Amino acid sequence: MPRYQRRYAWESQNIKDFWNDITNTSDPHFFGSMVTSGAAAAPREVIDGQQRLTTAIIALSVLRDLYAEIGSAPRVTGINEYLEYNDRDGHRNHRLRNKDVSAASRLNDNVLLEKKQRATSPGYDSEALESQAYKTFETLVRDELSGTNDATAQLDNIRDAILETEVVYINVEDRKNAFTIFETLNDRGKSLTVMDLVKNLLFAEIASSDEDSSERAWSDILEKLDDLTFEGMTPDFFLYYAWNSRHHPGHASTDLIEQARLRRSIADQIATSTDRDVSAQDLIGGLSIDAKILAGLNRTLTSNGSADTWRELATAWRRDDYEDISSRLYGILVAGSLQPLPLLLSLMRAYLRERAGISRKTLLKFLTVTESFQFRWSIAQKPSTSTIRRLYRQAAASVSAGSSKPDFEAALSSFVAAADRIDASNAQFRDGISRLAYSKTRAKDTFKIRYILTRIEESYQSTTLNLSRQLSLEHLQGLEGRSEATARNSWIFKIGNLALLPPEVNADLPKEFADKCAELSNWVNAEDETLIDAISSKVWNSEQSNERLSDIVQRALQLWPRIQV
Structure with a gap:
């Protein structure tokens, strides 16, 4: 399997479709065409078929482990012959070999290792798609076994359905022609992307x-x-x-x-x-x-x-x-x-x-x-x-x-x-800032709001905040019991009602504005005049928030001026 091949990409539904194909008919399943390149006597480069071959290896690995679970050692040996082979020096090799080291490791650590070894392997990743495919196929097989008294016979039926799958192999010694055939025939599994097509185009031109x-x-x-x-x-x-x-x-x-x-x-x-x-x-x-x-x-x-x-x-x-x-x-x-x-x-x-x-x-x-x-x-x-x-x-x-x-x-x-x-225009920019909101339904606005407030804080002569870290956004007027959908509450979610604070300070603030003022005074910039006045009086309402919003907009217009030739 060459390095340029995309990562294994079959998801749960792809595995279930494959399962249905091999179990819901008495006829052999047709696995489609697979294109390889190379001399007939040498290891062949897989041009088309990577996803399906990998899936077959995963399915056989599941069966190997289930045979081992029921104590059928001869069948474990039989399955292993499809996963590995002895070379002329007597060394064991995987039949499907990934030249990409990370791809080889994912398949080995998440699938090819026997189950007891896999559990302790440092490379095991339960979130890898190879692992997920293994789990999906294992679940399907175990569900099938739950209704039978002869687990060995049932596993044999599934094994034979996989091994009797029919494939049309097309081997072309010339790689460029192999890629051309691949594009013509590829109509199964995941559709070719533009990136796939460009990869084929480029590697068809590169000498071996x-x-x-x-x-x-x-x-x-x-x-x-x-x-x-x-x-x-x-x-x-x-x-x-x-x-x-x-x-x-x-x-x-x-x-x-x-x-x-x-x-x-x-x-x-x-x-x-x-x-x-x-x-x-x-x-x-x-x-x-x-x-x-x-x-x-x-x-x-x-x-x-x-x-x-x-x-x-x-x-x-x-x-x-x-x-x-x-x-x-x-x-x-x-x-x-x-x-x-x-x-x-x-x-x-x-x-x-x-x-x-x-x-x-x-x-x-x-x-x-x-x-x-x-x-x-x-x-x-x-x-x-x-x-x-x-x-x-x-x-x-x-x-x-x-x-x-x-x-x-x-x-x-x-x-x-x-x-x-x-x-x-400045009017469009101003209106856009006025529409920004920090709420559960407007999560994407959070980054823009934090950036605007950070840039404004940077523009002040001095600050007590560490602007090199990600700061928290504090609703000056709290959210408790207030719905964003209610028009009279909309100001609470807008940028005028938001302030930057260190996360550890924000986590311990009281709910009411008047109770926050002592701590806020340590962090709010002296140039943030509307909020400073509110902290002094311990009173904060929608009128003050809107006034502060206007101040923020004016600063933003200076920091992000209209393009001028």
Whole structure:
């Protein structure tokens, strides 16, 4: 099983469908076609069939363990012959071998080890899909056994149904032809994604002598994508953002390359190269860089803008170089939109490269403008449109094509001019802030509210709060017995009624505002005049909250000004 294969992906319903296929008919189940590549006498590379072969191995492992449970040692030995074999030196080897070490470990530790060994294995992961598939199949088999007096015979029937499954194997020595056949025949299991199709396209061009490093790079890409926490991020969306972050000769910089056209665009680029092998390897290398940068952006978001997230990628990392950069990146990402990703990928790629890269000064200008534009757009709740997607695509392509200070400054000027034409108005931004609410039904607003209050606190001359940590949001007027759906209570959930506090302080605050005042006075900024006056009088109501909301809006308009040419 090559490294570039996607992770095992069958879920409970897929396993149940397979179970029904093998148990609800007296005829052999047709498992479909499987495509392999390689000489007939050598181990074959699995091009198509990874998910189904892995599932069959999992099912047989369940039967092996149940045979062992009822004391049928000969049948355990028989099943093991389908899972392992002795090579010519007498060493035991798995029949299905994953070249990717993590995939091999997941299958071994969660499935192939005998049950008593698996329970104590440090690599056992009950949440891994391999483990979940094992549990689902085990439950189905145990349910089947509960109604029989002859467990051995019933297990034999299930075993035979699996082993008598019919498969059409297509082996092609030429890998490129194997991938072509794979795409033509793949109509079972999980549908091919755009990422799958591009993988097939690229590896079909790479000579077998060059494939190892590219396989490792592709496996690393998939692992990094699995670890991302961006909402809605999939390998296909990664490919969309990464490809649209680059300049492509023959494509207009304003021409968004939609997902349906990605494979064709990549194929066209390879077709025009003088060395298709090298071109495919270079493309994989480029995607590997983009996956690393995307992982860095993800860590920037989850760490509240920590500069440490770029230590692994920067060849000469210094905290003071990356603190402002990470802060601006966080401000762009915290609003929850993925639209700016092509530009962010292009900018960070240009900054991290050793030659002909963008300067820190120009990068910060670009990020500051982008943050103000994107944050205003998101807060104003303006929709994702082709206009804003083209704006980011054009800027990303220009930065990607740049190699000198004038190039990058021209890209920035063009971006500012285009953003100015569609920027959210101050009235839209103001209304958006006024609509923000911190409640159980508005969880996504929490990050935006905390960021606005944090940036405002940073803008004050001094603060008693440690802004490098994640602070809690405190409802100054408590929520007890008040419904968000009631109009007269709406102000309680709005930003005017919220304050930043250390989590440990917030946890011990009394419920009533008057009782909170002594502790609040230790943390509320002296420049937060409306709240300071309320603490002094120990009185807080909707009028004061709305007045403070107006103060917050005015500060926000200064911190996130409208784009101007």
